[in-house]
Every structure is written in C-alpha cells, then in structure tokens.
Amino acid sequence: MKYLYVAAAEEVERGALAAVTARLAAEFGGPVRDMELGSVDFAFDAERRQYGSIPLLDMLLRRCPPDAAKLLAVTERDLFIPVLTFVFGQAQLGGRVGVVSFARLRQEFYGLAANREIFLERACKEALHETGHLFGLVHCPERKCAMSLATTVRQIDLKDDAFCAACGARLRRNPEGTQV
Amino acid sequence: MKTHWQILVVDDEEVMCESLAAWLREDGYVVDTASSGRDAVEKARLRDYAIYFVDLKMPGGMDGIETMMQIRRLHPEASIIIITAYATVDTAITAMKEGAQEYIVKPCNPEEISLLVNRIIKVKNLQRENTILRKKLTRQYCVHDVVSKNPRMQEIMALCGEIASLRSTVLIQGESGTGKELVARAIHNAGDRASKPFVAVSCAALAETLLESEFFGHEKGSFTSANQQKRGKFEMANTGTIFLDEIGDISPKLQVDLLRVLQDRSFYRVGGSEEVRVDVRVVAATHVNLQQAVAEGNFRDDLYYRLNVIEIRIPPLRARREDIPLLADHFVERLSHELGKDVSEVSEGALRLLLDHNWPGNVRELENAVERAMVTCRGPVLTESDFGFLAQAAAPAPVWAVPAGMTIEDMEKVLITATIQRTQGNIKEAASVLGIDRSTLYEKIKKYEIPR
Ligand SMILES: [Zn+2]
Ligand SMILES: [Zn+2]
Numbered sequence: 001m002k003y004l005y006v007a008a009a010e011e012v013e014r015g016a017l018a019a020v021t022a023r024l025a026a027e028f029g030g031p032v033r034d035m036e037l038g039s040v041d042f043a044f045d046a047e048r049r050q051y052g053s054i055p056l057l058d059m060l061l062r063r064c065p066p067d068a069a070k071l072l073a074v075t076e077r078d079l080f081i082p083v084l085t086f087v088f089g090q091a092q093l094g095g096r097v098g099v100v101s102f103a104r105l106r107q108e109f110y111g112l113a114a115n116r117e118i119f120l121e122r123a124c125k126e127a128l129h130e131t132g133h134l135f136g137l138v139h140c141p142e143r144k145c146a147m148s149l150a151t152t153v154r155q156i157d158l159k160d161d162a163f164c165a166a167c168g169a170r171l172r173r174n175p176e177g178t179q180v
Numbered sequence: 181m182k183t184h185w186q187i188l189v190v191d192d193e194e195v196m197c198e199s200l201a202a203w204l205r206e207d208g209y210v211v212d213t214a215s216s217g218r219d220a221v222e223k224a225r226l227r228d229y230a231i232y233f234v235d236l237k238m239p240g241g242m243d244g245i246e247t248m249m250q251i252r253r254l255h256p257e258a259s260i261i262i263i264t265a266y267a268t269v270d271t272a273i274t275a276m277k278e279g280a281q282e283y284i285v286k287p288c289n290p291e292e293i294s295l296l297v298n299r300i301i302k303v304k305n306l307q308r309e310n311t312i313l314r315k316k317l318t319r320q321y322c323v324h325d326v327v328s329k330n331p332r333m334q335e336i337m338a339l340c341g342e343i344a345s346l347r348s349t350v351l352i353q354g355e356s357g358t359g360k361e362l363v364a365r366a367i368h369n370a371g372d373r374a375s376k377p378f379v380a381v382s383c384a385a386l387a388e389t390l391l392e393s394e395f396f397g398h399e400k401g402s403f404t405s406a407n408q409q410k411r412g413k414f415e416m417a418n419t420g421t422i423f424l425d426e427i428g429d430i431s432p433k434l435q436v437d438l439l440r441v442l443q444d445r446s447f448y449r450v451g452g453s454e455e456v457r458v459d460v461r462v463v464a465a466t467h468v469n470l471q472q473a474v475a476e477g478n479f480r481d482d483l484y485y486r487l488n489v490i491e492i493r494i495p496p497l498r499a500r501r502e503d504i505p506l507l508a509d510h511f512v513e514r515l516s517h518e519l520g521k522d523v524s525e526v527s528e529g530a531l532r533l534l535l536d537h538n539w540p541g542n543v544r545e546l547e548n549a550v551e552r553a554m555v556t557c558r559g560p561v562l563t564e565s566d567f568g569f570l571a572q573a574a575a576p577a578p579v580w581a582v583p584a585g586m587t588i589e590d591m592e593k594v595l596i597t598a599t600i601q602r603t604q605g606n607i608k609e610a611a612s613v614l615g616i617d618r619s620t621l622y623e624k625i626k627k628y629e630i631p632r
Contacts, residue, residue, distance in 0.1 A: 054199045080287065081199035082195060082286065083288065084286075084287050091206070139208055151289070
C-alpha cells in the first residue's frame, strides 16, 4: 500500500499542519502519513533572502519514503525560482514530490492584521493545488477551481476549497496521476 | 487547447532552465529545455515551438541575441521572449529591435509572466483558427467582380464564401487599387447579411472629430456645424456590414473608440449620453503594413488583434500578371455597355504592352487605362496606339537613341526620373525596380534634384 505523505519543516505551526493534513485526507481518501523534515535552511539563497524551491524538491526526492505515492512538503519559508520573484509552491507535474509555502498566505505578510481563518483556508487550497499537480492535473481555466493558477492571494481567495467537476473527474480517471 | 503548444526554455544554468520549465508545465504546456544556444537551434530545427524563452547571457560563443537570430531564421514567426537581468536591459531592448517579441527582467512577477504567455498563446490560437478556416477552402467563386485565375486570388475568393456568414472581424491588406472594397462586398454579399446594409467609410484624410461623428453620429449642437442629430455609419450599418477603408490612418483616440465598439457592440453618439447598441460586422482594410505600425507604436496592438481575426492579403497586380488579359477583357466587356461603344477585344500588341506595364496602381489603374483607351479608340479593337499613354509614362522604349554628349550622371538622372514616374512616385518600388536601396535612391533624388 502506498500513501500520501505530508512532510513538515521544523518551523511549521502544528495546528495549521493538522488542518491541511485533514483536508488532504478528506479529498484523497486518507490515511495521510506525517513526516518530519527538520530544517530547510540549506535551500536559503543569501542574495535573494528566500529559499530555493528546486533544491528543496531535490532533497524531498532523496528522502521520499519507499511507501510514499506522493509527498507534499510544507514550509513557512518564502520560496522562489530564479526567474520569478516568488512561488506559492511547486510540484513535479505527475511526479512524486511537491512543496507549499505558508509564508505569503498569512495576512501579516502584507502588513495586515493576522486572520487565522483566512490563512487556513488559503493553506488548504494551496495544498490541494500542489497535490493536484502531483496527480497530474494542470492549471484549470475555471477561476473557482482549486487548480486554477493563482499568482496573488486575492486570486487564491476567489477559489473554492475544492476541485471543479472536470478536475475531480480527471483525478478519478487517473488515480495514479502519472499522466497529465 | 494549451497542451498542443510547446515551449522551449534556453539557459545555460540548469536550475534556471528546469525551474521555469516546471512552472510552465504546471500551466499545461509541453516544455523542452536547452542548455546552450547551439542546443536550442538544434531543437528548433526539429520542431517549431510556440514560444522560446531565451536567456540573454549565455557563455560559449553564442549569446541570447545570436541564438534568437538563428531561431528566427528557421522560424520567422517564432515568439521569442528574452530573459535578462537588470544590468543588461539595454541589450534586451536591442534584442527587441532584432525581433524578440518581449523581454522579461528576472526575477519577474509570476503574474506578469503568466499574462505574457497567455497573451501570446491567445494570438497563436486565433492564428491557428484562421489557418483551419483557410484549409477548409472550397474552389468556389463567390464574387463576380473579382476576376482571376491566380491561385492565391482563388483561395481568397473561396475564403470569402467560407467566412461570409461568420461575424468575425476581417482585415484586408493590400496595395491601393487591388480591390479591397470589392473583396469586402463579396464577403457581405455571400453571407446571410447580404440583404442588409453594406456601408463603406474611408478613414483616410478626415479630421479626427469629423471621422468620429462619421462613425458614431452626433447629437444636435454637439459641435459648431451640427445643427441636427445625425446617425453615424455604424448605426446605418446595423444588422449589416461596415467597411472601414484605410483603417491604419485613424487617430489614437479613435482607435480606442473603435476597440470599444468591437468589444461592447455599443457606443455613444458624439455629444450624446444614450448608449446605442448595434449588430455590425466589421471588415477593415489597409494599404499600410499594420503589423509594422503596431511595432512602431502607431497602432494599438489590442485593436490590431481584434481586427485581424481573419486576415486577407491581396497580392498586387504585378504578382499575378496572368490575370491582366482576363481583367482587360472583363473591363472591355463591361465598359462597352457603360460607354455605349462597340469595342469587343484587345489586340495582341496592346496586350503585350499591358503585360509589360508594372501597374503600381493595380487593378484600378488597369481599369482606368482600359477606360481611357476605349474613350479615344476608333475601331472594334483596342490597339497598342490606344494605350500610347502607358508607353509614354513607361521607362525607356525598347530601342532608343542615346543623345550625343550624355554623361553617365545624365543617364542616371533620366533613368531615375522615368522610373519614379512609372511607379507613380512610389520610392520603395522605384528603388526595387532600379536594384538599389531606398536610402541610395533618396540620395540620388536629392543630388539630381528630381521632382517627385
Ligand atoms: Zn478545475
Ligand atoms: Zn499550479
């Protein structure tokens, strides 16, 4: 039996982690396994003062347990790829490992008062989104679908905390998620 | 739809390459990577990518610009996006001049890059729909006034029938006199709007305010000479087709207004506050290269893409000389009725003259020539001498005597003067006939003080 793993970096708030794990278990039919990732400081880029999502994914591939069908890592660090100012997360399309960053999902990041409800909602949507990529889903043109591309939190907030009917059907047709 | 489009990311840094590729793959594109300019050109040889992301700075002899130029040599239509750092933005701007479609400064906002890619793909999708439409061509004449056995023209006529009943905007490009309005009418007549109005407006040489009221009409007293309400051409064309000739000439403000009509299918009369809704099919035409006007910033790109949903390029008459005898006969037949003259044919010699002429004014010039010859001719056959005025305008007659004491410079002056006359002042064409470039021709015109 292969499992969906959620791997938390050491700095991740455990309450939020539990909420995300529960949402993924409900969506993909649990159980979802937990894993401790420790520090992700090795991915720190001194010039950008952010964390590289590519070295992070490389590390995840090396540490992916044999019984993991898919592994989604969660971090509080702000992620980037060289060509972009930031990414909310990144996943190998139809692959084994992905990562979600909570950094920009918090109101505090934008100088606003903390709002736990908004943050948790965004965290669940983004976790669904990256996991969807792991199962081979590409961006969905339906703005309300969790698989639509969001490049701002505003766009995340416009999404539902769920896949649209078409993406849901695609997931069911291809539960291994090896193909697009 | 997206999965059909392939993208190539070119960068010597693997992380850079792979991360952008991964990001684009999440968006549904099939993405390849190349680690050097040479590698990229190799890959471009094997397949044409919809978009090429090329890093400006690459080691190993072939930088981004060189890579881009080689790719463009293989695929002139390729969309190339240059990736650059802040320090080299100037070079990126050079790259734009060499044909890059866009450049992005890294790191760039995810939203920016996603909008950019979407915009390019949208245009590619439209262009592809276009090609599909064209492939469905049937060999069926839909136009009686367009006479041609040229394959390109037959394709155009078939396309007219094919698209006649769509509401998509059509952009007709062609030199003046090529019959753009005829083609527009043909589209209108072949479709289900045939019984509805066809309204033609020339956008050339009308002041902005006049043209605005011409387009949209005006309310009483909206400007000095408006003493009563007037309906604009868009209102008159309601349920039918509006033909906007010389669309390249309209002012930036009217470009915005027109864009709004195309988007909303509604507008306001000048000085009016009531929204007027219309159902009008727009066929636009231009003799200038609109794409170039867009590149030079003189024409809005969004309006261009709105207009250019279906593109028709009419070849000049000199590119379809096989049609000259057909057209000449057609005009003789039609004009003999109109002028009440009993002329039935064109002689061999006259035909040879017509075939040799360059026709800078295209079909219209040919029609005018036939008419002029018919007015003066005195028999049932149009002969060489009836077309004498063409020979006069033309460059040196087949045999001519060189006046004594003529210098090479004198001769050059005569040759240039005659050529410019023959091309009716079209410098670009004159330069090409003379086999020299435009700037050289301008220098010589100045030097010899040749009137234009
Ligand atoms: Zn969806
Ligand atoms: Zn995504």
